[in-house]
Amino acid sequence: xxxxxxxxLKKGLLILELVKKSQGITLKEITDELDLNKSTAFRxxxxxxxxxxxxxxxxxxxxxxxxxxxxxERRSTMDWTSLQSIHQATKQLKMSxxxxxxxxxxxxxxxxxxxxxxxxxxxxxxxxxxxHQSALGKVILAxxxxxxxxxxxxxxxxxxxxxxxxxxxxxxxxxxNVVREDGFAFDDEERIVGxxxxxxxxxxxxxxxxxxxxxxxxxxxxxxxxxxxxxxxKTGSQTLTQEIExxxx
Numbered sequence: 319x320x321x322x323x324x325x326x327l328k329k330g331l332l333i334l335e336l337v338k339k340s341q342g343i344t345l346k347e348i349t350d351e352l353d354l355n356k357s358t359a360f361r362x363x364x365x366x367x368x369x370x371x372x373x374x375x376x377x378x379x380x381x382x383x384x385x386x387x388x389x390x391e392r393r394s395t396m397d398w399t400s401l402q403s404i405h406q407a408t409k410q411l412k413m414s415x416x417x418x419x420x421x422x423x424x425x426x427x428x429x430x431x432x433x434x435x436x437x438x439x440x441x442x443x444x445x446x447x448x449x450h451q452s453a454l455g456k457v458i459l460a461x462x463x464x465x466x467x468x469x470x471x472x473x474x475x476x477x478x479x480x481x482x483x484x485x486x487x488x489x490x491x492x493x494x495n496v497v498r499e500d501g502f503a504f505d506d507e508e509r510i511v512g513x514x515x516x517x518x519x520x521x522x523x524x525x526x527x528x529x530x531x532x533x534x535x536x537x538x539x540x541x542x543x544x545x546x547x548x549x550x551x552k553t554g555s556q557t558l559t560q561e562i563e564x565x566x567x
Contacts, residue, residue, distance in 0.1 A: 329354060330366065334372070336348060337372050337380065348363070370382055382564075401558065403558045413547075414533050415431045415530070417529070417530055418529055419527060423470060427445045451509045452509040453502075453505035456517070460519075476490065480510065501552075516544065516551060518551045518554075530558055
């Protein structure tokens with residue numbers, strides 16, 4: 319140790335650097351990597367979390383990137399690719415994972431992860447489709463307030479993507495009621511033949527702002543495993559909601 323070195327500060331900075339270069343790291347992984355006492359590491363992490371430099375999702379810690387911007391001003395637009403809870407959900411589900419948001423009557427992809435789930439499929443981010451054609455779009459529509467939903471339904475023309483796409487407006491309205499009651503949407507080859515999709519809503523301040531979904535060939539998403547997938551997606555959606563709320567704090 320040099321004459322002016324402060325050991326506690328050094329340990330805190332080492333933890334910060336380790337969290338920064340990791341895509342989610344546990345307390346145990348930090349203590350093992352840095353050979354720190356568990357209680358010391360816990361106190362330092364708690365301090366960093368309280369000051370806003372890191373945040374915790376379930377049992378993993380992540381760097382709070384907004385604290386390292388040129389200014390600490392609140393960001394007005396969401397950087398979906400920086401949200402780490404999406405990676406968490408993907409690791410558990412082990413299927414292609416999507417996040418989409420509404421733009422008028424369109425669904426816009428904001429994050430896409432495919433196997434081996436290490437980085438975003440940037441070429442697919444920004445892709446558009448019609449809201450009624452997929453589970454992502456349907457679950458967003460189903461969770462809109464009536465005053466938002468009705469003008470959209472009047473505007474939508476229900477173009478067909480496949481032979482399974484909804485085209486009857488009355489039947490589609492009924493379907494959205496079922497989606498709202500179930501809490502999730504199921505897309506049975508409605509957007510792409512041979513592909514099924516399950517989606518859950520993502521909220522901010524109790525308003526739906528996006529949807530989280532997995533998609534896979536029909537033999538990988540079946541009636542028998544749907545309940546398990548929905549349960550895992552629900553955890554992912556709740557964690558994503560928590561992270562988004564931290565984003566806007």
